[in-house]
Amino acid sequence: MKRGIDLFMKSLVDRNVNYIFGNPGSTESPMMDSLKDYPIEYILSLHEGVAVGMATTYALGSNNVSVVNLHVAAGLGNGLGMLYNAFARNAPVLITAGQIDNRIRLRKPLLGHNLVAMAEPLVKWSVEAQRADELPLIMHRAFKIALSPPRGPVFLSLPMNVLAEETEANVLSPTSFYWETRPDSVAIKQAAEIILKAKKPVIICGEEVGLKKANLELVRTAELIGAAVWDTMIPSAVSFPRNHPQFRGDLPDNHEDARKVIGDTDLVLLVGGDFLQEIFFTGIHPWPEDARVIEIQSSEEFLARNFAVELGILSAIKPALHELNLVLSELISQKFQLERDRRNEELALLKTIDLEEQAKRAQVCIECQEMTPARLFIELKEVLPIDAILVEETNTARGDFLRTFLAETPGDYFGSLGGGIGQGLPGAVGYKLAYPDRPVIAVSGDGSAMFSVQTLWSAVHHHIPVVFIILANRAYKILKVNMDRYRKYFEIEEQAHYPHMDLTNPDIDYVMVAKGLGMDAEKVYEPEEVAPALQRALASGKPYLLEVFVEGTYPGV
Numbered sequence: 001m002k003r004g005i006d007l008f009m010k011s012l013v014d015r016n017v018n019y020i021f022g023n024p025g026s027t028e029s030p031m032m033d034s035l036k037d038y039p040i041e042y043i044l045s046l047h048e049g050v051a052v053g054m055a056t057t058y059a060l061g062s063n064n065v066s067v068v069n070l071h072v073a074a075g076l077g078n079g080l081g082m083l084y085n086a087f088a089r090n091a092p093v094l095i096t097a098g099q100i101d102n103r104i105r106l107r108k109p110l111l112g113h114n115l116v117a118m119a120e121p122l123v124k125w126s127v128e129a130q131r132a133d134e135l136p137l138i139m140h141r142a143f144k145i146a147l148s149p150p151r152g153p154v155f156l157s158l159p160m161n162v163l164a165e166e167t168e169a170n171v172l173s174p175t176s177f178y179w180e181t182r183p184d185s186v187a188i189k190q191a192a193e194i195i196l197k198a199k200k201p202v203i204i205c206g207e208e209v210g211l212k213k214a215n216l217e218l219v220r221t222a223e224l225i226g227a228a229v230w231d232t233m234i235p236s237a238v239s240f241p242r243n244h245p246q247f248r249g250d251l252p253d254n255h256e257d258a259r260k261v262i263g264d265t266d267l268v269l270l271v272g273g274d275f276l277q278e279i280f281f282t283g284i285h286p287w288p289e290d291a292r293v294i295e296i297q298s299s300e301e302f303l304a305r306n307f308a309v310e311l312g313i314l315s316a317i318k319p320a321l322h323e324l325n326l327v328l329s330e331l332i333s334q335k336f337q338l339e340r341d342r343r344n345e346e347l348a349l350l351k352t353i354d355l356e357e358q359a360k361r362a363q364v365c366i367e368c369q370e371m372t373p374a375r376l377f378i379e380l381k382e383v384l385p386i387d388a389i390l391v392e393e394t395n396t397a398r399g400d401f402l403r404t405f406l407a408e409t410p411g412d413y414f415g416s417l418g419g420g421i422g423q424g425l426p427g428a429v430g431y432k433l434a435y436p437d438r439p440v441i442a443v444s445g446d447g448s449a450m451f452s453v454q455t456l457w458s459a460v461h462h463h464i465p466v467v468f469i470i471l472a473n474r475a476y477k478i479l480k481v482n483m484d485r486y487r488k489y490f491e492i493e494e495q496a497h498y499p500h501m502d503l504t505n506p507d508i509d510y511v512m513v514a515k516g517l518g519m520d521a522e523k524v525y526e527p528e529e530v531a532p533a534l535q536r537a538l539a540s541g542k543p544y545l546l547e548v549f550v551e552g553t554y555p556g557v
Helices: 004-014 026-037 048-062 072-088 102-107 115-122 132-147 160-164 185-195 207-211 215-225 255-262 317-331 334-367 373-383 395-404 424-434 455-461 477-489 510-516 527-540
Strands: 019-022 041-044 066-071 093-099 125-128 154-159 201-205 228-231 247-250 267-271 292-297 311-314 389-393 440-445 466-472 520-524 544-549
Touching (some): 004 026, 004 160, 026 066, 026 093, 048 066, 048 424, 048 455, 072 093, 102 160, 115 154, 154 160, 185 292, 201 215, 373 527, 389 395, 455 466, 510 544, 527 544
Parallel strands (some): 125 154, 201 228, 228 247, 267 292, 440 466, 466 544, 520 544
């Protein structure tokens, strides 16, 4: 006879789960008591949101289902903010929560609630095990659903008595899932024929290009057709080399501004993403309405979801681009080649101008002794290890960050997921566990850091050597920026006040916070202090925090 908890844990072991991220309570006692019998490490966090944040990035980095363990209604509620980010960026996370003994569920027990209903809006599947012998099939389905395109989180409620219950059921053997479908050859040829009629093609790519390592194929497509390439609004990974001559940048957060930068294109190729998400409504179409549109997606959920497309191709991204490139190479005419080469030269010139402008900005930053975010990034770049992974949540400094660190390949850079803040610190821990042999450096704004500062304790407790760099400007600066935009957008008379958007009175001392959580830390005031401070942090071989004062935030100023 086996207990329900044994079926649950063995299902994880058989599916190569190495970590459970969690914050347990009394209803998680069966799981915690069983850990000694299974080769799974429990990564303890001091807040449920931190656990979900670490699990989300570990799932994306390891390309496998990660597992989170939360505590009944209150614990699950605390994790929902980070669960939104996992859902928005299709991270395959199995969220579990211990549930009250279901024999007393009708008595309204302490902390009891309908966990399935709480989680349901933010997961692909939400279920509660009613008997121990249901667990083998539930676990099989949970992994299948989490990994099937579009990937995403699933939720499992685990009543205490179900985990303690004995059963003769056996764990179902794990299934090797192969979701990579090949494209329809007729559709690929049709796409090539449409593309080769274009005079000014544009490619808009999404995070799945990077996650599926289809970057080289997309580069080849862009070069073959002479297309400008744009990334999504807030890139979460490297989908196209940012130093490539045809890469133009990241799209704005409204359709009117997107139309301005995309320009007068006659063909748009959408590849692997959730495109043109908006913050502010505008009644403008993001590209000319007579432009021909082709979309390649691995999930029907995203295909032609927000825009009418002339041709939609459901396929794994990498083989679709590979086969498209083969057909393009066969059909391309000499006239198209000449026009393409001219476009590529024009795009290369624009890229050169962009780089020169950034170099001028950098020179101004260097000549000015003030520690701006741009100056900080310049100093960091000088001593950054060649194999470093950068995890960024800088919000208002993101533009300077991405223009300074021109990430080229998947795995070099990871950004925000879904838009909710507080991801940078726990995200860096998750990526470090997924890439244990590479140095990981998290760069976060100070406001964002306080949403998940408990991460620092987990990094120290589990000896996870991440360098955390906090940009201290003593404000929710992104809110100030968006307040100005709101006033302009709705034609509200300009006002120079930003209520409740400053992090002062008292100032937060992040070095003291870090040291209170057991982490070595130091303050950085001057640009020339940045490089040696980062070198000390990396050389320590331990988790380490640098609090960098930017834009006039020196103590007492």
